Amino acid sequence: MSGKFQKRALFSRYPQKMPWKFYGMGFALTLALFYCAIFIWPVVPSVPNLSTANSLAKAADKVTVGTTFQIRISPQSGLFSIAQQLAQQGVQAYPFAIMLSARAILVGSQLKPGTYLLPQKASLGKILLQIARGDRIRASVAIIPGMTIWQVRALLDTNPWLTHQTELMSAQELLQALNLNYDSVEGLFFPDTYVFDPEDTDLSIYRRAAQAMQKQLSNAWEQREAKTPLQSPYQLLTLASIIEKETGRSSDRTLISAVFSNRLNLKMPLQTDPTVIYGVGPHFDGNLRKSDLRKYNPYNTYMNKGLPPTPIAMPSKESLLAAVNPAKNDAIYFVARGDGSSQFSKNLRDHENAVDQFQRKRKTSSQTTSQH
Structure with missing residues (x-):
């Protein structure tokens, strides 16, 4: 056998090298299969993990009732921690696979904390994109202008989506928890709608509402008139709360403020029913008696x-501003007309006539109608 033939035969024992294009095709196919697995293979069970998930979906008005699997990602969680949390809460994938998938679809650094409702049998890719968008469930609670502290506490104590830390706190303990240097919690929480993540604490809502009120109070105090009878922001808060409770029509706020400011300047009693009602307490039955x-x-x-010694309700921004900017008016009396507005008078005679016109005659008419 010639040397040339032997050399050729020797090399024929080994396979020829695969061209690079075949390696590229193999890698592309593997990558395609990996992405298909991320976005097609379901990793969420069809069985709900929480019996309240459907009701949470309804309350949030964000997704359909069919989305029944709930997960929660803690604040300030990194990718590794998020992957562990998802796996621990029932997402059927290993933490390493979750991390790898998040990086593969370029959302590893964009995952946001919160409570999420996931579609049944959702893929890992869809879950990660939903979390990256922050498409989470939010709840809300509304503090209405004119609410008393008793009503606000009942509102938050009964909210099903909050974690309750303050329910058993006294008023003084709540003030200490919020680091508020006041003798009463009344009037300290700004009326607004507060959006929160389910399982946030009620204390966090109180804190946000207190901070909002302090901001609004400071802004209003800076706009006070030079001749205001109010001597402190707290007096402003107190007067604003009375204006809030007395106002039936928004356009009357500054006129009502003028009446009370005029009375304070004249050293006259304010003679306002809402303060008396507040003094009766939270069990007031709706009937203010002469006694x-x-x-x-x-x-x-x-x-x-x-x-009075404290505010009597939670005043709105409009009432705060009305308290420091009363209308230019000499009225010292007002009476409800029965349609939400008030009749203002500068002297007792005119006031008595207004009372006779808008209240006494209305009572007589009502009694006559009832007799028929």
Whole structure:
């Protein structure tokens, strides 16, 4: 056998090298299969993990009731921690696979904390994109202008989506928890709608509402008139709360403010029913009696001159601004007309006529109608 033939035979024992294009095709095919697995293979069970998930979906009004699998990602979680949390809460994938998938679809650094409702049998890719968008469930609670602290506490204590830390706290303990240097919690929480993640604490809502009120109060105090009878932001808060409770029509706020400012300047009692009602307490039955007006308590502004010791409700921004910018008016009386507005008078005679016109005749008419 010639040397040339032997050399050729020797090399024929080994396979020829695969061209690079075949390696490229293999890699592309593997990558395609990997992405298909990420976006097609379901990793969410069809069985809900929480019995409240459907009701949460309804309450959030964000997704259909069919999305029944709930997960929660803790704040300040990195990718590794998020992958562990997803696996621990029932997503059927290993943490390493979750991390690899998140990086493969370029969302590894974009995953956001919160509570999420996932579609049944969702793929890992869809889950990660949903979390990257922050498409999570939010709940909300609304503090209405004019609410008292008793009503606000009942509102938050009964909210099903909050973690309750303050339910058993006294008023003083709540003030300490919020680091507020006041004698009363009344009036300190700004009326607004507060959006939150399910399982946030009620204390966090109180804190946000208190911070919002302090901001609004400071802004209003900076806009006060030079001749205002108010001597402190807290007095402003107190007067604004009375204006809030007395106002039936928004356009009357500054006029009502003028009446109370004029009375304070004249050293007259404010003589306003809402303060007396507040003094009766949270069990007031809706019927203000003459005996209530004659009974002494610190909030009875028929018997005490000046402002009551604390606010009597949560005032709105409009009432705060009205308290520091009353209308240019000499009125010292007003009476409800029965349509939400008020009739303002500068002297007692005109006021008595207005009372006769808008209240006494209305009572007589009502009694006559009932007799028929």
